[in-house]
Amino acid sequence: KKGRTWDESYTQAWHIIAEKNPLPAVCGRVCPHPCEDNCNRTKKDGAVAINNVERFLGDYGIEKDLKPKKLTEDTRPEKIAVVGAGPAGLSAAYHLALRGYPVTVYEAFKKGGGMLRYGIPAYRLPRDVLDKEIQRIADLGVEFKYETIIGRDIPYDKLSDECKAVFVGIGAHKGRELGVEGEDAENVYTGVRFLNMVNSGNPVEVGDKVIVIGGGDTAVDAARISKRLGAKEVTILYRRTREEMPAIEEEIDETLEEGIKVEYLVAPAEVIRDGNRATGLKCIRMELGEPDESGRRRPVPIEDSDFVVEATMIIPAIS
DSSP states (O other), X not given: OTTOOHHHHHHHHHHXXXXXXXOHXXXXXXXXOHHHHTXXXXXXXOOOOHHHXXXXXXXXXXXXXXXXXXXXXXXXXXXXXXXXXXXXXXXXXXXXHHTTOOEEEEOSSSSSOTHHHHTSOTTTSOHHHHHHHHHHHHTTTOEEEOSOOBTTTBOHHHHHHHSSEEEEOOXXXXXXXXXXXXXXXXXXXXXXXXXXXXXXTOOOOOOSEEEEEOSSHHHHHHHHHHHHTTOSEEEEEESSOGGGOOSOHHHHHHHHHTTOEEEESEEEEXXXXXXXXXXXXXXXXXXXXEEOTTSSEEEEEOTTOOEEEEOSEEEEOOO
8 A cells, every 4th residue: 555664564464364363374384275276366367375475474473573452451350261272272362362351271281282283293383483373372461371181180160160251172182093903003093193292202113114094184294294204105095086185285295295105095994913013904995986975975895805005003094
């Protein structure tokens, strides 16, 4: 706009985003931006690059130490408790603090972020970016109590008695099992557990041959991390085709560029074991049938198409 500097424009744009979004630099890195696929601007020249715009403005806000505008300078008398410092808890605390509520966030882990920290690799979401956006929320007056489990360290009844409201956003940190024989082997980790261990700094020995099962972002992240941990062969098995894969398109491209193999139309049937350790995975080939409740074509097993893939670690990342 005439008469306004670029910095003034960037600052104004950041404040517009911050009215709704407490974590623009985070979202600008991890959002799958499906809006861009359906942007009607593509009919002219190309989709509005809203994800990159958000990332740029989020980083600008961090660089300039911008602070969101409170809706009131008054402090309300009602105390609010937020259980969980993941995206939901952070968002709730942020918007409550902007409205003058005193908020305390209780988090079981050592640091905040939830799946942002313990489920997304640092190469996709640098921890200093996450830390600075969480600190901005703390600067609003939000108190964080880490390594505190409600129901163990503090009774839930105590919170509900002392606070006007309790927001529970404890996340979904338990992975879904395959439901096949042998999956309780010691070297079979769900994608969520695997990513949590790696992102928590715990040593994980993946061996030479890793099989990842699934087609979402967790599967892709687990595969790429396995490669970085030294696995020579990493294979993703997905029961549909690439067209149905829910992972971010760019992430799939980068996975293939890193030499990770993706086998489509393949489903697990049984974990092959030697004692308590998995040594391979019996699989069955699939074909696509009619659409299921998700709207995607349902995978149908092909009779007598079984085969076995060797593995030193198996990572189911199916939900």
